[in-house]
Ligand SMILES: Cc1ncc(C[n+]2csc(CCOP(=O)(O)OP(=O)(O)O)c2C)c(N)n1
Ligand code: SF4
């Protein structure tokens with residue numbers, strides 16, 4: 040790797056770059072620019088970031104995995120570490136692979152360790168940026184300098200990248216844009232010495248129509264496409280960006296998103312909009328979902344369609360508000376009083392956030408019940424590139440139906456799924472319906488008859504049984520039979536699939552599946568499992584007193600299959616491939 | 631839709647006249663003598679007078695004896711959970727400007743478990759009418775202290791007499807920013823009807839505290855404001871009280887029990903409904919007729 044920049048660049052298929060600094064350094068925006076560029080230049084990308092939960096400052100990282108083939112995880116180890124400070128260097132050097140490149144700011148990083156063949160490259164971002172822009176504002180523009188540096192190093196499309204930067208900063212002011220470009224150009228021209236440059240090999244052909252964004256943004260787009268026009272929520276990390284975006288976007292569609300006084304009011308307002316005949320959404324993160332629990336049981340009882348998003352974070356309580364965890368599955372399925380059936384879905388990557396939102400809308404209306412989407416902190420904030428969704432194909436008109444209902448209308452028919460007549464609907468028989476949380480007969484009259492309670496409980500459960508039968512089995516990655524099936528849900532899809540690739544290349548008969556329909560589970564899932572010698576459920580929650588994670592426990596309860604094993608962790612970090620590989624190897628090796 | 635056939639005349643051609651008979655639904659489950667019967671009767675009467683289209687009337691309630699109200703009105707209705715009727719009604723009001731939203735509930739439902747929602751629905755000036763049937767006790771759960779129970783009232787949770795100071799509903803509502811605030815009495819049918827009608831016609835958040843005796847668990851609670859039981863029913867003289875003056879209203883609200891009745895406060899302030907619509911109109915004017923589908927397509931195209 041001692042080629043000077045002018046000679047032939049080293050060809051790469053993948054690169055993992057970790058930027059480590061403080062949250063005010065704007066490293067998230069470097070990552071954002073690069074991710075967007077990747078989307079536009081036929082490269083795949085996945086990002087990962089940590090942000091401190093304190094408001095100003097604190098260590099923060101942004102990791103970016105760029106590749107010319109499909110990129111499925113943010114990468115276990117990085118090829119390049121950009122260290123802004125001594126603490127960044129100290130804490131993240133171990134994330135660098137053997138022989139990796141560490142670019143550091145000698146104005147800040149004073150003590151170096153020579154280990155594992157790591158190549159150290161001093162680049163004085165701070166002083167070089169001040170020199171380029173002038174003035175003395177120490178932190179401004181450093182990120183643009185680093186962006187320029189990386190652009191040159193990886194021979195990225197400079198014109199497109201500066202176009203993306205210009206569009207972003209041009210919105211602010213000419214001065215800001217000029218300074219950003221000065222810093223960018225200085226970084227681009229900075230002589231990094233003998234580490235050489237790299238370019239990406241021509242990859243397999245990726246779709247032309249690609250966009251790049253994060254899960255929260257795309258989930259919001261999915262909701263808008265699904266016909267959501269109303270709802271209400273209360274701010275909480277990492278859910279808030281969805282509500283902020285809905286609040287900003289909905290007026291363009293003639294809708295309203297309300298910031299409520301608390302989560303109890305938020306879910307009540309959303310149920311109000313649903314009762315009024317709309318498709319409505321509320322959302323929160325773990326603690327807020329707990330506050331909505333009473334009203335969720337109401338929605339099951341009253342049979343109202345409702346979408347509830349839970350962007351999970353580390354719990355319990357305030358827990359780790361900016362870390363990833365999947366510990367709200369049981370809360371989502373069962374967390375409320377009474378027998379209150381609801382549907383629970385989990386998107387498997389950023390792209391899937393769009394389609395899950397659409398499906399949630401469809402199922403809420405079709406089954407007239409609450410649908411909870413379990414997203415998580417990792418999906419919410421990481422950026423991925425993928426094929427642009429086809430809005431024309433998926434567009435759903437908002438559903439308000441106030442056409443008169445015939446005289447034999449019953450709000451709660453026993454032999455059919457409830458279809459409410461919202462306010463404004465003329466009732467031709469003259470009898471107006473009431474929506475209720477008391478147990479009721481078919482006409483909505485309160486009833487405590489044992490026969491009716493049994494029949495209505497059956498009715499509400501039957502909807503989910505019907506859905507379970509209608510659901511296809513989840514897609515299998517790899518072959519449909521073998522020694523081991525790795526089962527995951529949510530954001531673990533990437534590391535699990537990379538694990539499968541790695542183990543298959545070593546000759547193991549391993550496949551995986553990501554369960555998107557978490558409740559009810561597809562009826563055929565047991566058949567699918569039966570074609571494997573072992574099943575390993577991988578999830579980010581605690582294995583509990585009985586030794587099984589939340590999904591593993593449910594699958595064991597449903598299938599009574601002792602071959603189902605569980606691999607859990609709760610360190611607040613996304614799975615590394617080597618962690619999943621090790622767990623899978625252990626299961627494979629056991630009898 | 632509404633394809634009118636000769637034997638099923640659509641109401642488009644022959645609007646039905648709303649009568650008490652049409653508006654009556656299930657027979658109330660209240661105890662004989664409960665004050666809430668009179669509130670229901672007054673509501674029917676006011677609706678008979680206002681003649682809103684039948685399908686546009688929506689009754690909303692939480693939980694409590696008084697909150698059973700929607701079952702007894704033949705209109706679109708929803709019986710929700712304890713204390714959350716107002717946010718639910720907010721969702722209906724904001725998303726359906728074409729309907730009339732009426733909320734009913736008790737003192738526990740409104741001032742205790744739902745207290746914070748009352749503050750926020752009031753300050754947001756949501757277009758709806760809210761009647762709080764205040765019996766100074768928890769009726770449905772059989773005689774616990776309520777936030778309006780006077781000190782000394784013996785309940786199952788205060789066997790030696792209520793210890794905590796009760797709230798002053800009028801003052802609380804004034805502080806929270808409601809734009810129509812009134813007080814009436816279930817035993818004063820004519821006054822109750824007048825107040826209800828004014829509340830309903832108010833464009834904004836209108837709230838009425840209606841004293842309504844719980845004969846089962848707090849008999850005699852309002853004798854001091856019931857003339858036939860020797861009490862005084864003291865109606866606010868609006869020629870002497872400026873209803874737009876909140877300081878004056880605050881003073882009136884400070885009078886010792888049984889206090890004053892009538893409209894304490896009424897001002898016009900834009901509703902949240904109107905302000906949100908203004909924003910929608912501005913956004914849509916900027917989009918110059920672009921369809922929602924194209925708006926979404928353009929938004930997603932920005933992510934290319
Ligand atoms: C979450 C919840 N907590 C408690 C209750 C029990 N509860 C039902 S009604 C009520 C109080 C009713 O008092 P009020 O609102 O004054 O109505 P009233 O019956 O006096 O008309 C209580 C505590 C409940 N239904 N739900
Ligand atoms: S318990 Fe009291 S409030 Fe409830 S119905 Fe009986 S009298 Fe009315």
Ligand SMILES: [Mg+2]
Pocket residue numbers: 694736737738763764765766767768769776
């Ligand atoms: Mg009461």
